[in-house]
Amino acid sequence: MEKKVSVKVCLGTTCFVMGSANLQELLDTVPSRYGDKVDVTGVSCLGLCSIDWEYSKAPYVKVDDEIIKEATVEKVLKAIDEKLK
Numbered sequence: 001m002e003k004k005v006s007v008k009v010c011l012g013t014t015c016f017v018m019g020s021a022n023l024q025e026l027l028d029t030v031p032s033r034y035g036d037k038v039d040v041t042g043v044s045c046l047g048l049c050s051i052d053w054e055y056s057k058a059p060y061v062k063v064d065d066e067i068i069k070e071a072t073v074e075k076v077l078k079a080i081d082e083k084l085k
């Protein structure tokens, strides 16, 4: 079975306030760019903001088991490209 990359965009309150609203476009961009090789979903709090809050590294996105801090669309697409190499 072909391996799929899983992308979870945190849309919890902290990440949302810290900019994950901008990441919602990934929910459209990723499927149109990668088709069914990548599963992208918006999730509620990944639980990372409370552990790592003092560093204010939200918003967080998880690509497989890799956590992307201060996520941007560019960073997430780059991480996906790495996984698909």
Ligand code: FES
Pocket (backbone or CB within 6 Å): 010, 011, 012, 013, 014, 015, 016, 044, 045, 046, 047, 048, 049, 050, 058, 059, 060
């Ligand atoms: S709101 Fe994103 S990790 Fe908590």
